[in-house]
Every structure is written in structure tokens, then in C-alpha cells.
Amino acid sequence: MHVDFFDKDGMPYRLIHNNEALTLEEILKLNDIPISSVEVSEAENGAYRTRLLYNTIFKSFKSIPVERVPSKAGDSPIYYTKQFIGFDESGALKRFLFDMDRDGFGDYIQSTFSDYTLKKNLVEKGDSILFGFSGGTDSTTMLNLLKSTQHLPDYDIKAVTVGNLGGTPDKAKISDACAKYGMEHEFIGDNEIITAFNLKYGVTQTIDSLVRSEKREFAVTTLQHMLVRMLEIKREEGGHNKIMMGLERETMINAALAYMLSGEQVAGVSRKTDGENTYIFPLLSLLKKEEQAYIRLAMPTYRDLDVNNATDARRYSLYESGYRGLIMLLAGHLLDVFPGIDIYLENSLEKIVARSRSSLEFAVCSNCGGRYISVEDTETNMCAACSTLKETDLI
């Protein structure tokens, strides 16, 4: 296919990869042009004639000047390139590329993690932290980073795994991981979860029923809430002042997008409180890709928990939420088009949270005792998760 491309005023614009072997969609995609931004008509010679509907985009996007910042070590190979679009001193857009070798990247990840943790007061002197440890890559990375970061103030920490809810039955591996880093660890059994939520059936049966019910789109958020609520109960029992969880940077992007799409109030970004419980999320400092590259570097023998077990099918269908998946897809495309957009989104979300904090009102759930942001028109006195469990006849 050949594509004749014009801007809104009819000025021709040269496209790359404009050849017969590719479709119109492919050619536009290779040129970073969304199909929704062009008008397409078939010209007489068989080529497509396409016209931009706006003049304000793309031409400038393609010409954002690149500034490469080389790795500190002279001739060692590049391990990772951090990219972001930002403003230079004159206010002009620039695409910054930071090339890092292995050592440089390891230092970068550790300092990014500790700078973020300190700057946002996530870990403070004298803290007693309860760490929700699932044994997956996020919490394992965080365990490694906490132990390899020198600059954090003195704090106490204990790891807790919420039985079946974290999706991991490999208890020995989890205990070993914590023991290796000298961290105290405890499992929360199914019985405690059943009691806390007044479940009619066992935990596994509850999850399976939820996934098969018409409320399956809410299964993930319901289970997440149950997991978090168990951590809250443990926090109170143990007299800890903070709950820490390993959520990576994409979670923050998804939360920003979810906020934009719903307008629902947000209780915090990297640090959040419901008046009773304070949560901290230091791993929001790292994108998933950076986390994975760091694992390969710092924990070369690490393997994610064995996925060949009986809970596979359940986990798969659990995470198969269309709406949630769509938001994550959008986040991925945003990062591709605008590397560094996460920084802007995080600052923006923090301002939104700061402005709305005083108007946040929390109610206490009559079933689980957890606190939730109360919305005026709710009919029940239960949190969203317990309402879902009630509607599916599981409590």
C-alpha cells in the first residue's frame, strides 16, 4: 500500500516505511500517527490519500531533539536505557536518553528507590512496619531493595503472607526468602480470613464462586480488599504503625487513569491513610521493566513462584478483567508515546489528593470492620468488597 499523506492545510508530509508490503494501519502506526486522527480516502491510482484532522500534533513530536546521557563507565556495554521526555532549561521539549551499564543501572535503581522512600517520608525513624509479602516478584524485589539500601532511617519490619489470597501456595519458598534476608515472617491462615469476613464457605471456594458469578468483574478488587483488610487486622494486633505493600509504578498510572475515568476520590498515592491505617508503597518508584531488569542483575537465581499448580486456572480467570485490562493497555501505550508521563501523572495525582483530603469521609464496614470512602448515595453500610460478597451470597 502506498499512502499519500497531507497535513490539515493540504501540505504533503513524508512518511517512513511507505511501501507496498504494509497496510495503511501499519504505515500510520510506524509513523506514530493514530488512525483516529486522520481522514482516509482512496485516490484514483489506488494509493490511499490521508489527511491529518489536526495540525498541532506529530510533526513536532517526530522532531523532539534527543539528548543522550552516556553511562558513567567508558566502554562497558549498555545494560539499560532510561528514557523520558521533559523540558530543557529553555522550556523546549527534549527526549532524554540515559544509557547505563550494569553497575550504573544497579546504583540508579537503589538510589531511585531510597530517594523516593525518603523524599515522600515513607519510612521514618522508629517506624514499625508490617510488610505484605506475597513472595512474587514485586515483594521480593522490595525485600532486596530494603536490605541493600543503606540510607534509610532505623525501623522495625515484619513480613506477613495472607494465606491463599496472595495466590501462592509455596509456603517454604516464601519463608526461605524472608529468612535469607533476616526478616521475621508469619502466615495468615484461611481460618482467620473466614472469621474476619464471616465467610459461609472456605477461602478457595469463595474465590472460585466469585470468579464464576455475575460479579466476576469485581473479583480482583474484592480479593485485594480482603488481603488488605487482613493486613490491617494484623497491624492492629502487632501494634505496627504502617502497612507496606509492593505495588510497582504502573499501579500509580492505572490509579491516575481510573481516577480520571471515574472521578472517585483517592486516599493517597505513595502514602495513603484512612485515618486509622497508613499504607506506604515505596516500589511505586520503579516501572515494571526496571524492576525486571534489576531482578536479573541483583538476584540472577530468582525464579518467580512455580505457576504449575492447581490454582493456575483460577488465577488466570481472576485477572481476566476486561475493564482493568483496557486501562493497563492504555497505560502501556501512554508510556510508549510519552516516556516520563508517569512523573507528570504522579505529581498531578498528589495535588488532587492534597486538595480533596479534607473532604474525604470514611465509613466503617459493618461486616469486615474496614474503613472505606463513603459515598453519599450508598444504600448499604458495607464496603464495596463485602457488598459484592453479600450479593453473591458468600457471607
Ligand SMILES: [Zn+2]
Ligand atoms: Zn467490608
